[in-house]
Amino acid sequence: MSKHAPILNLPNILTLIRVAAIPVLVAVFYLPFWWSDLLAAALFLAAGLTDWLDGYLARRLGQTSPFGAFLDPVADKLIVAVALVMLVQTHASVWFAVPAMVIVSREITVSALREWMAELGERAKVAVSSIGKIKTVTQMVAITLLLALKPEHSADNLTIVMTPGLWLAYGCLYLATALTLWSMFSYLRAAVPQFTNPGGDRDGS
Template identity: 40%
Template sequence: MLTLPNLLTLSRIVAMPVMVLLLWHPRPWDYAVAFGLYVLVGITDYFDGYLARAQGAVSRLGIFLDPIADKIMVATVIVMLLFTRAIDGPAVIAALIILVREIAVSGLREFLAELRVSMPVSQLAKWKTTFQLVSLGALILAGALPEQAWISWVGLFCLWSAAGLTAVTGWDYLRVGLKHMD
């Protein structure tokens, strides 16, 4: 149970209270450290799955915790970026679309798992995740480098792109799920 891949997954969850503390009353230095932590969490996300497969150590705990760790990280960062107003104005709508979809798809996957119906991740959902991760990282980095306004613009562009893809993929998953509901 306490394999290296599972410990890496758990470390992503444990890192989120540190992220909250860094972004509570952030100064540029806090944003810089938060960005470093965000990158480190992203690296551990890659390596926990890679190592689990390479070592033949894929576990039920890892399968259960990995998507939870991902959602905790995304939700924590979005909430803190809303709190710091790095995401504000109309961009709040994009953030809410992402949060609602994450919760809805998690519930749908849980429901379908009881029916033994799998919902594989689509290529479009992988693009959604890429835009989402780039957007959140850029918005954290923008706080560390406030004189570089273009970083925030990249983050907001990617946030809206992720929200658009989120709506499309969320609808795709919902259509599949509705076929199994009576």
């Protein structure tokens, strides 16, 4: 990688497009048309595919950069968090709210952990693992299905009518949640020696 690698190379442009797609996703999700759910799901799926594509191109073209390394995970976490917040409204139950909270909380925790470990020069110990990659794929599948299959409610409007598609979507969501916790604890375990280091910085800024 060149010390003066251009910021606006092709992989980074794809990542920026993924960030720009977030407000578009929100707008489409709330459109009062029958096809808005499918279009929102398609946008989210396309964003997930660009996540794979920009990483592949960065390695293939030798265009990795510090800016890309920063922006790529930020874009992923933003679009996932936004999608989950929107879906909590339509899947208003504890069965959805709990895994959504777990996933968002995990992303905040791991991001903070990686930033702290980077300051200590130990960033490699909490690099993305194979479990983390499987979690990401499962999470993307779950959210895509949940966006496409907006639920219907029972006559009392208190419970969701579960269809086979929703059962599959919830199954993927709970699998993603389990993998989320597994990968988080794996990263925390790798960082335990630094937690016991008496020279650690307590500045919470």
